[in-house]
Amino acid sequence: MYRELEEEGYMFADMHFHTNCSDSFTKIGDAVALARKRGTGFAVTDHNLISSAMRATDREDVFVVPGMEISTTDGPHVLTYFYEAKDLQDFWKRHIRPNLQTCPWLALRKFTTEDLLNIVEEEDWHCVVSAAHPMGYFGTNKGVEVCIRKGYLDEDIARRLDAYEVICSGMSRESNLAALDSAARYGIGFTGGTDGHMLNEIGNVVTAVRASDREEFLDGIKKGRSLVIGEEKIAARKVMMGSESFVRFLEHAPSAAYVQTKSGVRSLHRSVKKGAKALKDQFGRFRNRAPLRPGSPGSCLSWGRSSSAR
Numbered sequence: 617m618y619r620e621l622e623e624e625g626y627m628f629a630d631m632h633f634h635t636n637c638s639d640s641f642t643k644i645g646d647a648v649a650l651a652r653k654r655g656t657g658f659a660v661t662d663h664n665l666i667s668s669a670m671r672a673t674d675r676e677d678v679f680v681v682p683g684m685e686i687s688t689t690d691g692p693h694v695l696t697y698f699y700e701a702k703d704l705q706d707f708w709k710r711h712i713r714p715n716l717q718t719c720p721w722l723a724l725r726k727f728t729t730e731d732l733l734n735i736v737e738e739e740d741w742h743c744v745v746s747a748a749h750p751m752g753y754f755g756t757n758k759g760v761e762v763c764i765r766k767g768y769l770d771e772d773i774a775r776r777l778d779a780y781e782v783i784c785s786g787m788s789r790e791s792n793l794a795a796l797d798s799a800a801r802y803g804i805g806f807t808g809g810t811d812g813h814m815l816n817e818i819g820n821v822v823t824a825v826r827a828s829d830r831e832e833f834l835d836g837i838k839k840g841r842s843l844v845i846g847e848e849k850i851a852a853r854k855v856m857m858g859s860e861s862f863v864r865f866l867e868h869a870p871s872a873a874y875v876q877t878k879s880g881v882r883s884l885h886r887s888v889k890k891g892a893k894a895l896k897d898q899f900g901r902f903r904n905r906a907p908l909r910p911g912s913p914g915s916c917l918s919w920g921r922s923s924s925a926r
Contacts, residue, residue: 632809691757821846
């Protein structure tokens, strides 16, 4: 499928793919078989869960990156790719498992985007951290960049990431271009993937790095040496993917409704808080203005009669 790149020493992988470990019906064995047939690697990035990643990582017949899509408490989805499956497992046991909801795929109980970055940096985890679909989708806050633009997160959060996902095939061309522009502005790397929830999507978007093994591949992303190849899904395929994911969520309908409502309330609270701060700042600027005296420049008051009225 990517023979020319392979001949030039590139490895490539669909860096965002889901299995029936979370909100897809795809079995990991089927994903491995099709990836091998298509001649592509892939990252297993289920929401907050890792059993499929652990099963597939050590195969020698296909390039697999052990990963996870973390659904943070404050909204953004963040892709984490580990150099070693054992590190992924240790990280999950220590930080993700204690924060799982009844529906484990949804936003974690107490694990924000900043918490993730602090832990990765302070505990020196050997991994690559990339913001999934940075512009969010369906008006949600499930992307780092959309939260920055709404004022919920500081730009420093983006600069602490290794990369932005600049082609997510489930997003629009406009959203992907905005993600690309933002990543370039922050000086961080690029990743790309299908966000595939159906088997036949695997490999339709790939991240390519000139490398000979997983370590060099992930290092290349960190160093800004990656290429991203692919395109967005057509509308009909997006609907099919969304329908398949929705059916899986029905298995946890009460928990999903609770978590989504809680997330909505949190977003409303942040919006109100942001609006109140803006009003407070505006009022503060008004109070600190020098008082205008009658007749001074900028004053709309005029005392006495004008000369023309005499």
